[in-house]
Amino acid sequence: MGLDLFMAVASIVAAAVATWAILRLFLSEDDAAAPLQHSPNNESIENPTEDHVENPGRAINETHRNHIKRLIIAVILTIPTFITTMVTLAGIALPHWLTNPWLHAIIATPVMFYCAAPAHNHGTAALKKRTPNAASLLSLAMTIVYVYSLLACVVSWIFPAGSRNQYFAFASMVAVLSLAISPIEQRSEAKQASQSDIPTAQPQAQAQPQEMQESQGMQSQEAQQSAETLVQASIKREIRMRVMQITTTVTMVIAVWTFALWLVFGLQPKLAIAVLISSTVLAVAGLVLQVYDRQSSI
Template structure:
């Protein structure tokens, strides 16, 4: 035991009290505070066929420009710190000492921490105070801990053992850059309101995952402080930082937006313009397709293919608005996911009555068109429903694979970062290795999402 018995007991009692306070704060029966809804669009608004990606981009152009600038600055400055450190680790005599000097690295990475990381810290701590922690909350805590440790090394380098003088400023930069990229991808590819339905589930998981990770880091710190070798405080701080770093869910934040972005690009190649992300998620569950009677005579082959996949297909006279709305409502009342395919001239109530509205219409700019539809296809593309269902299934499978990978990575990585192997092997996962592992995890998610670009939507089923 590194500490005397009295101090050890005080540390354990303090950790227990902090654990109880954390659990009561995040998991009490009191409902979390929600952000005020936008005046023009309430938070609980249903995914409407009119909420297009183009609207999302144009309404937030200034914020996306700022976010892009923060991402570029963070990436460049992080590389200036990361590359010399990596090269120095492989070839010690190649990199000059001044390029890996802690004070030089601190000067370079400070703009990343406070300029690039500003949206992460603001959103993360706002979510923590509202008791709905998200990916940014964990990223903010992890980067603050890593940055604080680096400043500690700068100020007291001579007092630390040689093996613990690495400031790990590059870790701060990498985390902020990866999380900024995830945020940028979400803003570019996915509308904020309504959110991608599956992303909302990921956010709910984050609300539980973040407090648990904080508690694991806390107890890792206490255990190393009490039982770890000297200098116990510095080692304990390092282990706590490692847990927070490896748990920073960059891969979790990328899982949905990257896959959805790749799917949207794939849809464009096959002549489909997907205007709402809810359609991309719901299409896989399509049980009933109602086709406008105006299109049915020309869509015989596509209807036969749909029927062969087990999807019920029926005609509806969209010109009789009340009758069409009633037919759609009856099928949705049974819990079935209903898709409507028309030519874009139907009453808006008909398209709103379906879970997914598809318009087969010729337009110069489908994304910016005033047509009220979730998906726009070419006028003669009667197989659009088949393509959309296949794309939806492939996309959701890809996202689930990404989420499972992120979960398994954290399930294995967090115990290693906490030092569970140290009593048996004497090995610990330092923050730099934790950072490299997080980068590799994110790369795996990116490569898996890219596979969607090779998804074939046409051909026989």
């Protein structure tokens, strides 16, 4: 009883400290005034050089093809581990080699470090800039479950009985769902890139010597409209990124308290379920925000 009480108090205190740290790190006053420049779908905006300037559609199409390749590999590797995990949870006996945790670890590792690399790269970069986004939540969810499962393979004795199962299929499935959304994002970016080239070419084609005054008037109007459009787009992007930052930060706080409260009041095996539920909070919110960010950018 005394140990349980101590663990409950320790969990609540740790959650409170983690909450303060998350809010202080990602929602401090200094960050509120800082320009929000990162978006998981805006690699081309952050690096407007070479292929983006010369041929923006080409670079985006290449990225789209890479996403498709990663998605195919992730699906092929995830299906067997996911089916095996579901069958095992249903209580159906399978050959030992199919449920061998090391086999699942070997299959899930390329999904984690190759297929899910875009989410990890975008999410880590956003966390370093203290502007977390959807990719940050997805990366955290996959990393937490993958590390927990790997530790359960290597040093299972440190976990309480009942909490030594591996959940590599969870991390792989999150990667598959995230990649399933990414190709649609690349298509919307390609459409935007092709449309952005049209206004710049029109004034040159319309500027004829015999229509100089009309051309100058049209160019002036177009320049004013372009400036207004850029200002409106910038404001909308700032609002969207601020909403994303606040939402992801709140989600991380919710995940922390979900983990802590399940350790205190949840059913056994407490640790394993707490890890899964808190990671599910991060993953579901990350996927929803990824869809929201895609729709907002169309």
